[in-house]
Amino acid sequence: MHKGKLRTLIAAFAMASGGLLLAPGSAQAVPSFARQTGFACEACHTVFPELTPFGRRFKLNAYTIDNLPQVSGMTPSKEKTLALNQLPPLSLMLQFSYTRTAKAQPDDAIAGADAKNGQVLVPQQASLFYAGKIAPDFGGFVQITYDGVDNGFVWDNTDVRYAQSVNDKLLWGISFNNNPTVQDPYNSTPAWQSPFDQTSSVLPGDGPGAATLLDGSQFDMSTAGLSVYAYFNNSVYAELGAYHGAPNGFGKLDSAVDVPVIDGLAPYWRLAYERQWGRKSWEVGAYGMEAKVFPADGTIALSGATDKYSDWAIDSQYQYIGDQNLLTLTGTYIDEKQTLDATFGMGGSANASNTLKTFRLNASYYYQRKYGAALGYFSTTGSADSGLYAQGDPVSGFANDKPDSKGWIAELDWVPYENTKFALQYTMYNKFNGGDTNYDGLGRDAKDNNTLYLLSWINF
Amino acid sequence: MKKIIAFAAGALLASGTGVALAQSQQDAKTLATDVCSACHGPEGHSISPVFPRLAGQQRGYLIVQLDAFRNHTRADPNAQAYMWGMASQLSDATIKEVANYYASQKPPHGTAGDPALMAEGKKIYTQGIKAQNVQACETCHGPNAEGAGAFPRLAGQHVDYLIAQLQGFQSGTRSNAPIMQNVVRTMTPGQLKAAATYAASK
Numbered sequence: 001m002h003k004g005k006l007r008t009l010i011a012a013f014a015m016a017s018g019g020l021l022l023a024p025g026s027a028q029a030v031p032s033f034a035r036q037t038g039f040a041c042e043a044c045h046t047v048f049p050e051l052t053p054f055g056r057r058f059k060l061n062a063y064t065i066d067n068l069p070q071v072s073g074m075t076p077s078k079e080k081t082l083a084l085n086q087l088p089p090l091s092l093m094l095q096f097s098y099t100r101t102a103k104a105q106p107d108d109a110i111a112g113a114d115a116k117n118g119q120v121l122v123p124q125q126a127s128l129f130y131a132g133k134i135a136p137d138f139g140g141f142v143q144i145t146y147d148g149v150d151n152g153f154v155w156d157n158t159d160v161r162y163a164q165s166v167n168d169k170l171l172w173g174i175s176f177n178n179n180p181t182v183q184d185p186y187n188s189t190p191a192w193q194s195p196f197d198q199t200s201s202v203l204p205g206d207g208p209g210a211a212t213l214l215d216g217s218q219f220d221m222s223t224a225g226l227s228v229y230a231y232f233n234n235s236v237y238a239e240l241g242a243y244h245g246a247p248n249g250f251g252k253l254d255s256a257v258d259v260p261v262i263d264g265l266a267p268y269w270r271l272a273y274e275r276q277w278g279r280k281s282w283e284v285g286a287y288g289m290e291a292k293v294f295p296a297d298g299t300i301a302l303s304g305a306t307d308k309y310s311d312w313a314i315d316s317q318y319q320y321i322g323d324q325n326l327l328t329l330t331g332t333y334i335d336e337k338q339t340l341d342a343t344f345g346m347g348g349s350a351n352a353s354n355t356l357k358t359f360r361l362n363a364s365y366y367y368q369r370k371y372g373a374a375l376g377y378f379s380t381t382g383s384a385d386s387g388l389y390a391q392g393d394p395v396s397g398f399a400n401d402k403p404d405s406k407g408w409i410a411e412l413d414w415v416p417y418e419n420t421k422f423a424l425q426y427t428m429y430n431k432f433n434g435g436d437t438n439y440d441g442l443g444r445d446a447k448d449n450n451t452l453y454l455l456s457w458i459n460f
Numbered sequence: 461m462k463k464i465i466a467f468a469a470g471a472l473l474a475s476g477t478g479v480a481l482a483q484s485q486q487d488a489k490t491l492a493t494d495v496c497s498a499c500h501g502p503e504g505h506s507i508s509p510v511f512p513r514l515a516g517q518q519r520g521y522l523i524v525q526l527d528a529f530r531n532h533t534r535a536d537p538n539a540q541a542y543m544w545g546m547a548s549q550l551s552d553a554t555i556k557e558v559a560n561y562y563a564s565q566k567p568p569h570g571t572a573g574d575p576a577l578m579a580e581g582k583k584i585y586t587q588g589i590k591a592q593n594v595q596a597c598e599t600c601h602g603p604n605a606e607g608a609g610a611f612p613r614l615a616g617q618h619v620d621y622l623i624a625q626l627q628g629f630q631s632g633t634r635s636n637a638p639i640m641q642n643v644v645r646t647m648t649p650g651q652l653k654a655a656a657t658y659a660a661s662k
Contacts, residue, residue: 037546038548039546054499057498065495067545067549165494167493168492168503169502233502278509278620321508321510
C-alpha cells in the first residue's frame with residue numbers, strides 16, 4: 001500500500017465525520033415530539049437542541065410520554081400489546097447555510113488557482129424524522145438525511161429505546177443506537193454538544209485533521225450499539241453497553257469497505273451525577289470506550305491486526321433556566337491512547353502507539369429564548385507522529401508532525417419562533433493541524449481557515 | 461326470583477363499578493409516577509419553581525385546574541407549553557383520581573423568607589390592603605395558607621411560582637380566576653412578592 005494514501009486515509013478516518021468542527025451536526029429538536037406530547041419546544045429544550053431537565057427525563061423515558069388518541073391493543077389478561085399514535089409523529093428539518101473562509105481554498109485540480117470562496121448550500125442538510133412512541137414503553141428517534149455536500153441520502157442518528165419506571169424515582173431502559181453518545185441525555189458529550197452542535201459542512205480541509213474516537217461520530221453511523229441504563233431520582237445516571245461494526249452499503253465486509261469497522265464488541269460506559277435545585281442544574285460525569293478497529297479504507301482486508309483505541313473522558317454541564325435569562329456551561333476532556341498495530345504494521349504511522357486529547361469549554365446565554373450569544377474554546381493535542389501527521393497535502397497537511405488544533409468559536413443566535421433558528425458563527429484557529437503559520441507546508445496559515453458561517457435552521 | 465335477579469344485577473353493577481374505580485385509581489397512580497413526576501417531582505414535591513408542588517394540594521382546586529387545562533380556559537404561558545398537551549386526553553374519572561392522589565400526599569413545609577418581606581406579607585395576608593381595596597388572602601386561603609376546596613393551598617409552594625401566578629392574574633395571561641384578577645389589580649410588584657413570600661412560608 002502506498003504510504004501517502006494510507007496516511008491520508010487514516011487522517012480521513014481520524015476526522016471521519018465527528019468532532020468539534022468536523023461534523024455538520026445533527027438535530028435532536030423535533031416537532032414530532034411536540035406533536036405527540038402537546039408540549040411546546042420549551043418544555044424539553046432551553047433552545048433546541050439543548051435539553052432541559054424534563055427533556056432529559058423524556059428521552060430516558062424512551063420518548064413515550066404521549067397525549068394523542070391511540071390505536072390500542074390488549075390481551076385478555078389486560079397486557080397492553082399496542083399503543084400507536086393515530087397520527088405518526090413525523091417532522092422535517094431544513095438547514096440552509098453560507099460558509100466563507102478567511103482565505104480561499106486552493107483549487108483541487110488547477111495549480112495556483114483558488115476555489116470560489118463563499119459557499120451557499122441549499123440545503124446543507126434536510127432530514128425526515130420519526131420521533132416518538134412506537135408501543136407502550138417503547139419509542140424511537142430516527143433520522144434520515146439528505147446531505148447537500150454528498151448530494152445523497154444517508155441513514156442518520158438512530159436511537160430506539162425501551163424504558164420502564166420502577167417507581168417515581170427510578171427508571172431503567174435499553175437503548176439501541178448507531179453512534180456513541182447519541183443516547184446520552186446531557187449536552188456536554190460529543191454527539192449533542194451544545195451550543196456548537198452545528199458547524200459548516202464545508203470547512204477547510206473538512207476541519208482539523210485529528211479527533212479522538214469519542215469526539216463525535218467517528219464511525220459515520222457505521223456502528224450498532226446496545227446499552228442498558230438506569231436513572232435515579234433525576235440525579236444518578238449510569239449506562240453500560242457495547243458497539244459492533246455495522247457499515248451501511250456493503251453486502252459483505254471485505255476490502256471494499258471504506259469506513260473504519262469495529263472488530264468484535266467495543267464496550268462503552270457512562271456515569272453521571274446531576275444536582276437540580278430551583279432553576280439550576282449541575283452535572284458532572286465520566287464516560288469511555290475501548291475499541292479495536294480495522295482502519296478500513298477500501299483497500300485492506302478486514303482481518304488480522306487492528307488499531308486499539310482506549311478513551312476515557314470527563315464532562316460537566318451547568319444550566320440556569322430562568323424565564324428571562326438562560327445560561328449554560330458545558331465542558332469535556334477526552335484522553336485517548338492509541339495502539340496502532342494495524343496502521344503501524346502497514347507503515348502508516350511512525351509510532352506504534354500515540355496519545356490524543358480533546359478539550360472543550362463552552363458558554364451560552366439566551367435572553368427570553370430568543371436572542372443568544374455563545375463562546376467556546378476547543379483544543380485537540382497529541383503526540384507527534386511523522387507518519388500520521390505529515391506535511392504535503394494542501395489545506396489538510398500537518399506541521400511539526402503534530403495533530404494539534406486550537407481556537408475559539410463564537411456565535412450569535414436569533415430564534416424568532418421556537419422551531420426556527422438563525423445563527424451567525426465565527427471560528428478562529430490559533431493552531432490548525434500542528435502549526436500556526438505555513439502548517440501545510442504550502443504557505444497556508446491556521447488563521448486562513450477562520451470561518452464565517454451563517455445558518456438558518458427550520459424544524460416543522 | 462325478582463329479588464335474586466335484582467340482587468345479582470346489583471352485585472354485577474357494584475362489581476363493575478368497583479373494577480372501573482380500581483382501574484382508574486391504578487391509572488392515576490401510574491400516571492403520577494411515570495408522567496407527572498417528571499416535572500412535579502416524586503409524590504408531588506417538585507424542584508424547579510416552574511412547576512408547582514402538588515403534594516397536599518386541595519383536591520377541588522386540582523380538579524378545577526386540570527379541567528381548565530383540558531378545555532384551555534387556563535392559558536398562561538406554562539399552561540399552554542406543558543399542561544394543555546398533558547391534560548388533553550384525561551377523562552373526568554382520571555382527573556378526579558389524580559387529584560385524590562396528590563391531595564393525599566404529605567404537604568411540603570414552607571421556609572421563612574426575608575424578614576422585612578415576611579412582615580409586609582403577613583400584613584397583606586392577614587389584613588389585606590384597605591387603601592387599595594385588596595382583601596386579606598387568609599379569607600379564602602385560610603390562616604395557615606392550607607386552602608379549601610377550589611381555593612389552593614399556598615403553604616410550602618415555590619415563591620417564584622406564586623409570584624408568576626399573581627403576575628399572570630394581573631396581566632391577564634392567567635384569566636381563569638376572576639376573584640384573583642380582581643384582588644391583585646392594584647397591587648405593586650413589591651406587594652405581590654411580599655404576599656407570596658409569606659404565604660409560601662406557612
